[in-house]
Amino acid sequence: MGSFELNTTISNLRSLLESDLSAYDAVYLGNIYCRLFEDNFLERTDDLKEGIARVKDQGLRAYVTSYAAPRNDALPKVQIALETAAAAGADAIEVHNLGVLRMVHEQFPGMPAHVGGFANVYTDAGAEVLKEYGAVRFTPNYEISLDEVESITRGAGIPAELQVHGKMPLGVSDYCFLLEYEQHWPEKCPVLCQKQLFLKQGDWAMRSVGKGVLSGKDLCMLEHLPALIAAGHTMFRIEAAYETPAYRFQIGQIYRAALERAVAGDGTVDESAWQVIREHTAVGLCNGFYFGRTGSEYVGKRVEAVAACS
Amino acid sequence: MLAVTPRRDITHRLREQLGANLGMEPIPGYGPLQASPLSTAKGCGIDVPKGCAMLLAPAGNLEAAKQAFQAGADAVYVGLKGWSRGGARGEFDCEQLRQCIELAHALGKKVQLAANIIPKPQERQRLLQQLSELADWGLQAVILNDAGFLREVRRKLPGLAITASIGCGALNTDDALFYQDLGATAIVLPGYLEPEEIAAIKAKASIQVEIMLHMVQEFIQLGKCWMPSYVHFAAADRIFPAQRLGGSVKRGGVGTCFRICQQPWTLLNDGVEADQRLFPSRQISRVAELAAFLDAGVDVIKIQGRSLSAEMVSVIIGIYRSAADAWKCGQKGEWDPPALPAMWTVQGR
Missing domain, CATH: 3.20.20.70 (Aldolase class I)
Structure with a gap:
């Protein structure tokens, strides 16, 4: 790995084949919310094999994610996905469920585990436990601040992967919010949740993806990348499981360039980047909880550029 | 027992x-x-x-x-x-x-x-x-x-x-x-x-x-929801200054679940209002x-x-x-449960 890793998320083979991944170092394959998501890698063994091969053929690391909240009926499929990932040479498994972490640890002891944001890592003590189960990195729970993340990485000796752009996960459900709308709209499951469906209340907006709720605003840490690099962070994610290939490509390019500049000690932001970000943003930008504020707020100097994205 | x-x-x-x-x-x-x-x-x-x-x-x-x-x-x-x-x-x-x-x-x-x-x-x-x-x-x-x-x-x-x-x-x-x-x-x-x-x-x-x-x-699983702090984190800080961590209830943000799932939200499909509803x-x-x-x-x-x-x-x-x-007592299938108290409802929680 170079001085940093930029990765993204892709739910199915179609989206992978349509995506230009030249900005990325690694890709997470699979949709964590729903088994019925259109051709979810986690349900289609052949697609997963092909996806891993195609990612690796591009010189990237292939990570396979897993379900955020699996009940027993999903575990056989999880097992198959884990076996497929191991056999196809996946570089790591992402786990959001601690039972799945245990499965990986017990059955694939050499397989690195990346702990996902739904695993609820809030403290160094929690991270230490997961490290003993083979976790080599963790995505902190989304509602903790950068100061708290630093306390965990220092206390537990395990690096954090930070989402730096994209809609932030806010919750996961056991049933689908959107299925009842199938009758009213031309779109049906399993593509219904890929539509631009937002829940609004006054100035607040959240994105519904059926079994999950995402922030309506796109988390954006572009202007804060130099600070993240200076703090020692090296692994960054652009969350794009429900985004278009164009989003994945163009946002990825912006962040790759900005990270390279930050690593070289140049903290400037390419002004044209804001225009591109604006084109891919439906309801504005936020920083999530990184600065200890309400998740939908934006903290930074680029207030005008950010306001223009709203 | x-x-x-x-x-x-x-x-x-x-x-x-x-x-x-x-x-x-x-x-x-x-x-x-x-x-x-x-x-x-x-x-x-x-x-x-x-x-x-x-x-x-x-x-x-x-x-x-x-x-x-x-x-x-x-x-x-x-x-x-x-x-x-x-x-x-x-x-x-x-x-x-x-x-x-x-x-x-x-x-x-x-x-x-x-x-x-x-x-x-x-x-x-x-x-x-x-x-x-x-x-x-x-x-x-x-x-x-x-x-x-x-x-x-x-x-x-x-x-x-x-x-x-x-x-x-x-x-x-x-x-x-x-x-x-x-x-x-x-x-x-x-x-x-x-x-x-x-x-x-x-x-x-x-x-x-x-x-x-x-x-x-x-709608959201217990322990896997931070919607309230996405919307209202700062307000929680004002209500409970320095008492606990801000954020969702499990962080100890006492009372910081604002029950936003029990408020009506407008569902927009490509920007067009499709419905007004609560989270199920x-x-x-x-x-x-x-x-x-x-x-x-x-x-x-x-x-x-x-x-x-x-x-x-x-x-x-x-x-x-x-x-x-x-x-x-072995009365499997023979017990007829009485009706639940009407006061115990989702809205009244």
């Missing part, structure tokens, strides 16, 4: 045993809290009644605890000020908790403590100390929410039973095995799981299984299926609702007690 006893008899016995303490005056012989060193062998562990699952009731105050015991609960779970998730639903101070433990012991029943927020690193030692003192008083079990703190409590207080809270998000057999590995005594599962799932877990895991058969199933949620009460869950090997039947009035706790526990006793 106690045999089914008419409520008036229990009340009479309570009065005999406790006298004025039923009125919640301090229990004679007990002074103010004293600090004690961390112990290494305390607590009495979860002792499930032989032949039937334990019936575990919520208690947001002492009166609710009394009513729950009277109605047939084997144990109650209570919150301790500052340390329990959803504090607004009712928490005890230390003295009230001690009185509750005394009351339970007098009746041969038990008390569990919901210390189910995630303590900050600098708070862990203080909470451990407090748990040690409570174990000395006879606390049966502590309900915890963080894997790291759970393991720390197991190592430092090996005699205290530990329950992995429903906020841990456990759903499957391997989750149960994970918390079993960490040393948890029991794990709480949501009531929307099926008896077959419980049986499958019990077939592989020795950890005790609690199931919250009477609960509100909100429903009241689960599976008392009619209790026999199937007991057959599946459930160890503890848990009732949600520390915010419930004492009267409501009494009614609900009474219904579950009757169902459990019918199962114990």
Whole structure:
């Protein structure tokens, strides 16, 4: 790995084949919310094999994610996905469920585990436990601040992967919010949740993806990348499981360039980047909880550029 | 487990045993809290009644605890000020908790403590100390929410039973095995799981299984929701300045669940209004299926609702007690559950 890793998320083979991944170092394959998501890698063994091969053929690391909240009926499929990932040479498994972490640890002891944001890592003590189960990195729970993340990485000796752009996960459900709308709209499951469906209340907006709720605003840490690099962070994610290939490509390019500049000690932001970000943003930008504020707020100097994205 | 006893008899016995303490005056012989060193062998562990699952009731105050015991609960779970998730639903101070433990012991029943927020690193030692003192008083079990703190409590207080809270998000057999590995005594599962799932877990895991058969199933899973702090985090800071971490309820942001899922949201499809609606949620009460869950090997039947009035706790526990006793007597499929109290609804939670 170079001085940093930029990765993204892709739910199915179609989206992978349509995506230009030249900005990325690694890709997470699979949709964590729903088994019925259109051709979810986690349900289609052949697609997963092909996806891993195609990612690796591009010189990237292939990570396979897993379900955020699996009940027993999903575990056989999880097992198959884990076996497929191991056999196809996946570089790591992402786990959001601690039972799945245990499965990986017990059955694939050499397989690195990346702990996902739904695993609820809030403290160094929690991270230490997961490290003993083979976790080599963790995505902190989304509602903790950068100061708290630093306390965990220092206390537990395990690096954090930070989402730096994209809609932030806010919750996961056991049933689908959107299925009842199938009758009213031309779109049906399993593509219904890929539509631009937002829940609004006054100035607040959240994105519904059926079994999950995402922030309506796109988390954006572009202007804060130099600070993240200076703090020692090296692994960054652009969350794009429900985004278009164009989003994945163009946002990825912006962040790759900005990270390279930050690593070289140049903290400037390419002004044209804001225009591109604006084109891919439906309801504005936020920083999530990184600065200890309400998740939908934006903290930074680029207030005008950010306001223009709203 | 106690045999089914008419409520008036229990009340009479309570009065005999406790006298004025039923009125919640301090229990004679007990002074103010004293600090004690961390112990290494305390607590009495979860002792499930032989032949039937334990019936575990919520208690947001002492009166609710009394009513729950009277109605047939084997144990109650209570919150301790500052340390329990959803504090607004009712928490005890230390003295009230001690009185509750005394009351339970007098009746041969038990008390569990919901210390189910995630303590900050600098708070862990203080909470451990407090748990040690409570174990000395006879606390049966502590309900915890963080894997790291759970393991720390197991190592430092090996005699205290530990329950992995429903906020841990456990759903499957391997989750149960994970918390079993960490040393948890029991794990709480949501009531929307099926008896077959419980049986499958019990077939592989020795950890005790609690199931919250009477609960509100909100749209987002318990422990996996930070929608409120996305919308309202700053307001929480103003309401509870520096008292706790901000954020979701499990972080201890006391009262910071703003129930945004119970407010109407406009669903927009490509910017066009499609509907006005709440997030779906429903009241689960599976008392009619209790026999199937007991057959599946459930160890503890848990009732949600520390915010419930004492009267409501009494009614609900009474219904579950009757169902459990019918199962114990072999009346499988012959027990007709009475209607639930109308007040117990999702909106009224």
